[in-house]
Amino acid sequence: MSKAAKDGNGPGADETDRVRDVERILKDELARSDRALHGVPSVLTHLLASAGHSLVSDAIVARLRGMHSSLAVQLLNAKSGTSGGSPDSRDIDRLADHLAGDSVVLSYCYALAMEGHLAERLEQRCSLDPILSPLLQELIASPDAATGELGMGALAAQSRFIQSQRRMELPLAELPAELFHAVLKRWEVHERGDPELASAIKALKARYDEGASRVGLLARLVSSMRGGAIAALELEHAGLALFVAALSTLGKQPRELAILACHEQQAARLALSLRAAGLEQAAIERQFLLLEPTERLPGDIGEISPKRAAALLKNASSQDQG
Secondary structure: OOHHHHOOOOHHHHHHHHHHHHHHHHHHHHHHHHHHHHOHHHHHHHHHOOOOOOHHHHHHHHHHHHHHHHHHHHHHHHHHOOOOOOOOHHHHHHHHHHHHOOHHHHHHHHHHHHHHHHHHHHHHHHOOOOOOOHHHHHHHOOOOHHHHHHHHHHHHHHHHHHHHHHOOOOOHHHOOHHHHHHHHHHHHHHOOOOOOHHHHHHHHHHHOOHHHOHHHHHHHHHHHOHHHHHHHHOHHHHHHHHHHHHHHHHHOOOHHHHHHHOOOOOHHHHHHHHHHOOOOHHHHHHHHHHHOOOOOOOOOHHHOOHHHHHHHHHHHHHHHHO
16 A cells, blocks of 8 residues: 555545445445345235235245145145045135244245346346256257256246246145255144144155255256356346346355345345455346346446445345344
8 A cells, every 4th residue: 555545635535435335325225225135024914914916926926825824734634645635725725824933934935036036027127037048958968967957947947936836836745955955844843742643744854855946956056157157146147037146146045035136125235245256347237227126336346346235135134034
């Protein structure tokens, strides 16, 4: 550093002050965005019990109801399979409501509903194929047999996801391991004392394979790209599913947060996530043009190092959990 910079004069000091200003703005916006996310479960709980919500909320709430009912049907079918019966509609509704009462389950389903909604919006507005992107085509055609096989598996899984979202369903097999076991535990509490429950849970656990899930396949596919994984951060080329997987992996954050970062009111989280993943300012601007968040891209985001951007996100996450 030059003497002028050390003395607080000259471009060095100006640059430091500018970076600090950008960080302060981003911290403030991130805190505001996080407060909005914190309120999501309680708002969703209210909306699931009422009919007064906006058109977009209508679509999201309908998907949430459908996914919770879908999980309930699968659980009850697993149990009724041992006795040859079929679940009663009242039992389905009661179990669906019980599952929706878990904020973790509700938040995960909300993230999936947002992903499905955003994939449809990008298809309509930008002609982004929600299933087969140019990058996924390239990975399927890779000379590396393992990468090609992973790509085909991800393609099939993404196709199932889009169909499931249109039918407002959520296969149990697509849940992350932690959430899969949490759902089973919540079901166990709900059905406490049922003699058929233990064998049904055992059968479900025996069939479950997290690595074969869509999220698992996409994460493995991004990891297989190694240093080239940054190519998946070009939304128009990668498609939303791979873009979110790369944003999660390279930005070192849960996939649900990577999805929600793409929401129109999460500009600060999106900018920091992309910077933490290694994108330069011009590339970040291209993603903002496609996703069209309501807030503008924070100025001079490129002045913040990827390491510092990751630290800001991590600090915000730590405060959320505190």
